[in-house]
Amino acid sequence: MEKIRLDNVSFAYSQQKSMIPVISGVDLSVAAGEFVTIIGPSGCGKSTILSLLSGLNSPSEGDILIDGEAIRGTGTERGVVFQHYSLFPWMSARKNIIFGLRQLKPRRSHKELAEITDRYLSLVGLDDVGDKYPNQLSGGMQQRVAIARAFAMDSDILLMDEPFSAVDAKNKMGLQGLLLDLWNSGPRKKTVVFITHDVDEAILLSDRIVVMSACTKGIKEIIRVNFNRPRNRSALIKTPEYAAMRHMLINLLFDDLIEEVAV
Ligand SMILES: Nc1ncnc2c1ncn2[C@@H]1O[C@H](COP(=O)(O)OP(=O)(O)OP(=O)(O)O)[C@@H](O)[C@H]1O
Ligand SMILES: [Mg+2]
Numbered sequence: 001m002e003k004i005r006l007d008n009v010s011f012a013y014s015q016q017k018s019m020i021p022v023i024s025g026v027d028l029s030v031a032a033g034e035f036v037t038i039i040g041p042s043g044c045g046k047s048t049i050l051s052l053l054s055g056l057n058s059p060s061e062g063d064i065l066i067d068g069e070a071i072r073g074t075g076t077e078r079g080v081v082f083q084h085y086s087l088f089p090w091m092s093a094r095k096n097i098i099f100g101l102r103q104l105k106p107r108r109s110h111k112e113l114a115e116i117t118d119r120y121l122s123l124v125g126l127d128d129v130g131d132k133y134p135n136q137l138s139g140g141m142q143q144r145v146a147i148a149r150a151f152a153m154d155s156d157i158l159l160m161d162e163p164f165s166a167v168d169a170k171n172k173m174g175l176q177g178l179l180l181d182l183w184n185s186g187p188r189k190k191t192v193v194f195i196t197h198d199v200d201e202a203i204l205l206s207d208r209i210v211v212m213s214a215c216t217k218g219i220k221e222i223i224r225v226n227f228n229r230p231r232n233r234s235a236l237i238k239t240p241e242y243a244a245m246r247h248m249l250i251n252l253l254f255d256d257l258i259e260e261v262a263v
Contacts, residue, residue, distance in 0.1 A: 002068075003032040003157065003191040004053065009062035011048055019060075022048045024217040026062070028210065033189030037202040040212030040220075041253065046195045047083050050161045053193060054080045066157070076104045079150035083161040083195075085142045087134040087149075093121065094130035097149045104153055120148040123178055125171055139166040147175060151182055158183070161195045173233075176205060180230070199249045203242065204231055211252045221252055 006028040012019040023045040030036050038046050051057045052064055055074040063070050066077070087096045097117040098110070105113065121130055124144040134142050143166045150158060160179075164172045183190050196202055202209045206225050213220035225245070227236060236242050 001032045002029050003034070003066065004028075004030040004193070005063075005065040005068075006049070006052075007063045007065065009049075009052065009059045009064060011045070011052060011057065012060045021217060026218050028219065028222075030191055030193060032191055035183060035192045035194065035205055035207045036210060037194045037196060037206040037208075038210045038212060039196060039199065039202050039249070039253065041214045042197075044212045044214040045217060046212060047161050050080070050082070050159050050193070050195060053159050054078060054082075076153065077155050078157045078159055079153040079155040081143075081146050081150045081158075081160040081163040083165075085134075085139075085146040087142055087145055089134050092131050092133055093126070093137065093145045094118070096134075096145060097121070097152055100149050101152055104155075116152055117148075120152040121145070123151070124148045125174065140168060140171065143167055144171070144175070151178075154182075154186070156190060158190050158192045158194075160192065162197065163194070164201070165197070172201075176201065180205065199246055199253075200237070202249070203227070203245055204233060204236070209249065211249065223249065 006026050009026045010021065010024045012021040014020075026049065038049065040046055048057070052059055055071050055078070065071070066075075087093070088099065091099060094114065094117050097120065098113045101108070101113045101116060118130060121127065124147055126141060126144055126148065129137060129141060129145070134145070137145065143163065147163050150160070164175050167175060179192075183192055194205060203225055209223045209225060210219055211221045211223065212218070223245070227241070
């Protein structure tokens with residue numbers, strides 16, 4: 001069943017009375033429960049697609065549908081981790097998460113919401129930071145608070161823009177595992193749209209990888225990742241199939257950079 005559909009979506013930013021096209025004619029269908037990752041060179045429009053999916057921006061042309069309905073603004077069925085964490089600086093880590101949860105569960109008491117919050121803070125490895133403010137936390141810790149906030153919302157759809165980019169290698173592995181657990185938990189799988197620059201992360205996590213092109217402002221190729229789950233990182237990377245897929249993805253990204261330089 002289709003969960004998310006981008007139908008001929010284009011978007012342009014307005015700048016000094018002119019429109020700067022960023023993405024053009026993007027078609028993509030994401031099935032319910034699917035894990036789709038978007039990769040592509042810096043500036044190709046990945047975060048723009050995520051902001052359209054989150055409802056913070058609207059397409060200049062085309063439609064974005066969720067469960068067959070055009071989206072109108074933001075919605076609690078979509079949990080989002082933005083590229084720049086976007087925590088409220090005047091709220092503690094705990095309050096940042098409770099604030100989001102309260103919109104979703106208005107009848108729950110503060111104590112219940114605080115318990116859910118502390119559980120998710122602990123899951124992302126931040127047991128003792130609930131009372132700290134964003135400016136008292138490192139970039140990687142702020143990113144983990146934003147991840148805890150999105151996970152705690154337990155929404156059908158998770159939109160994540162380079163969520164582990166500021167996190168150290170050990171925490172990153174733990175968070176990737178946690179993400180896969182949460183994706184699979186509950187009565188039905190969540191639908192995930194995930195953005196990364198990390199090809200290995202894309203292969204480890206995804207059902208499909210969408211490679212974007214900065215030159216055409218659209219999708220260059222979509223690769224299906226058929227490796228059995230659960231995927232064992234150290235065993236998988238030793239296989240020739242993994243090496244071939246990694247090579248293909250890097251070539252797709254690298255081709256684009258060469259085309260860009262040649263323009
Ligand atoms: N608010 C804005 N106003 C004008 N142009 C913008 C704005 N935000 C982004 N852009 C431009 O849109 C293009 C796509 O940006 P976007 O942030 O979607 O890229 P990205 O693929 O996420 O890049 P990265 O991998 O570096 O995060 C870039 O050329 C960028 O300069
Ligand atoms: Mg981006």
